[in-house]
Ligand SMILES: Nc1ncnc2c1ncn2[C@@H]1O[C@H](COP(=O)(O)OP(=O)(O)OP(=O)(O)O)[C@@H](O)[C@H]1O
């Protein structure tokens with residue numbers, strides 16, 4: 001086992017142990033800071049309960065649709081922006097600044113127009129996912145070297161073939177990087193919106209636990225969400241690394257959440 | 258030399274925004290978009306101007322900035338310190354870098370109920386969460402800043418027989434400063450975003466709470482005005498921090 | 508020395524015909540005239556012939572190749588292959604570019620397969636032909652490598668193979684060895700000679716290296732400084748097969764001297780153009 005891994009695991013174990021000891025010591029109210037073991041027990045109970053799956057499905061539904069819509073719009077807008085220098089420079093600051101605002105404050109508008117159900121969460125998720133994907137797509141298309149297109153044309157490529165055999169593969173990695181960021185913020189946006197106004201979903205459930213002061217369960221659920229997001233992110237990072245294996249350092253630009 | 262801020266581009270951006278607003282206005286007026294959902298731009302602008310000079314609004318801006326500043330103070334001091342230590346100890350640095358980067362990419366804001374439980378529904382909860390938000394990029398960039406100081410420069414330092422302190426003051430710090438500044442700016446931006454989002458969700462504090470409250474009042478004018486103001490202030494803030502960074506880095 | 512249309516002693520029918528070709532890059536705005544890059548170019552290339560074009564930097568060599576390759580429109584005069592006008596990329600004309608044009612997301616084998624893939628050649632046959640030509644270029648064992656992991660010389664060989672595998676009637680090459688070091692350049696030049704003779708390939712070769720042009724060609728066309736016009740045409744009558752020992756012969760040195768004499772004035776002019784431009788920019 002290499003040293004970094006040892007330090008990493010050691011740190012994680014240390015933090016969890018500290019959590020456990022602090023939780024048991026009574027230095028902090030147990031109602032506020034339950035020990036790790038208690039949280040884990042709650043987690044197991046949580047996963048065994050029936051209604052848990054309902055919330056998981058609702059959240060997954062929102063995130064899935066939101067991400068898909070955001071993705072589609074971002075590709076439709078981002079790709080043409082990348083092909084024109086003028087358009088790119090026209091829109092770049094707009095995207096940069098609008099991409100950086102906290103999108104959750106637009107939730108009231110989504111609630112006003114789409115209601116308090118899953119639709120408004122889909123809206124927030126789509127909007128959140130849109131920006132990083134659009135920016136990365138535009139940038140990726142922009143960076144396709146003109147020589148590749150010239151070479152393909154001289155080798156007999158039609159317009160369609162230039163899109164499918166030059167633009168698609170050479171922007172794939174960067175677009176995927178954008179999608180990774182987009183999926184991350186879509187998850188955050190949807191779940192955060194659920195904690196605000198909702199009828200179901202993991203975020204909703206977590207805030208319900210909070211209101212009912214079922215703190216251990218709340219910790220357990222948040223812990224679960226957090227770990228899931230972390231793992232998903234890491235897995236996608238691996239996948240992107242693999243698709244970019246032929247080049248040295250091929251990651252997209254990371255805009256704000 | 259490339260002309261960067263070519264006036265036609267600015268003009269085009271202005272025209273673009275104006276066109277969109279006019280289209281929106283028309284769409285609402287002819288009933289394509291329901292008046293109940295979206296407010297007329299022509300009515301929004303006077304409302305925004307009225308709210309802008311409102312004393313309550315200015316207080317809320319003050320609160321948001323106070324929370325952001327407090328979180329930033331913590332994030333910058335602790336972040337630069339930890340970043341430096343992680344650079345000094347290569348072993349720890351190499352081990353912790355991916356952990357911190359992983360945390361940085363994770364949805365920290367979803368932890369907010371925990372902060373609420375621990376700190377109560379107070380600005381302290383927001384500041385604490387904002388600080389966590391901001392400290393991560395500062396750590397990452399500080400470590401990178403020191404690690405990126407060119408070996409030649411360090412050799413020069415060695416050849417000049419500087420004391421450890423002088424070496425740090427005259428060689429390392431100036432060389433690392435630009436990247437550290439980038440980290441600080443990123444941290445500050447993240448803190449602002451996090452603070453406003455938290456304020457909105459838990460309905461305490463400043464600008465975020467403004468939006469939350471107007472949304473409850475069922476007044477479309479006020480809601481849109483509030484959102485416009487928050488967006489405008491965020492954009493202005495990000496723009497200014499960028500300008501400051503550019504000025505400092507030069 | 509003769510100017511105007513390039514006559515030749517080599518037998519065979521005319522394959523490529525460039526007649527009174529002029530090209531102007533459009534200016535930034537409508538009222539600006541733009542840059543005249545080529546003027547009144549006349550070149551005939553016969554089957555199996557190897558013709559080089561030399562000229563000072565910026566004289567329009569790459570532009571000429573873009574026009575003949577069908578990659579730009581809006582030129583005056585005519586370019587035809589076997590009497591057929593060239594307006595867009597022509598399947599009988601293959602192009603190798605000055606800069607690296609290998610696709611970094613495809614390994615060497617799949618780079619070479621690219622054009623065959625476009626033409627719908629079945630996978631098996633595609634693979635076989637690509638492998639065969641890679642072998643011809645001494646790249647056996649490197650099929651699975653991505654360009655990022657190939658040397659500059661290997662990448663350029665992949666690019667040439669990618670074009671040649673389509674069996675074009677004529678191969679246009681734009682300083683294909685320009686970015687390479689001297690040794691690699693000579694070795695690749697010899698390799699190109701060998702392959703050209705093996706395939707009896709017609710080649711229009713662009714370079715600014717005089718030795719290289721003499722080594723490889725039957726004929727050398729010398730262009731003037733911008734706008735590129737034909738300044739002189741010289742026949743190179745060394746018997747084939749040739750190899751790099753040619754360089755040390757006196758006749759070789761004589762030819763180099765003759766071409767250099769023409770090229771020197773033009774290169775100085777080109778240099779002048781550049782420094783004038785710089786001054787204009789500084790003002
Ligand atoms: N896209 C373009 N737009 C405007 N002018 C151009 C363009 N491409 C080339 N030129 C100009 O046309 C002239 C000829 O360029 P070209 O690339 O054909 O030269 P070249 O002979 O290939 O030079 P080199 O030996 O350096 O490769 C140059 O003066 C160049 O500045």
Ligand SMILES: [Mg+2]
Nearest residue numbers: 568569570605
């Ligand atoms: Mg050229």
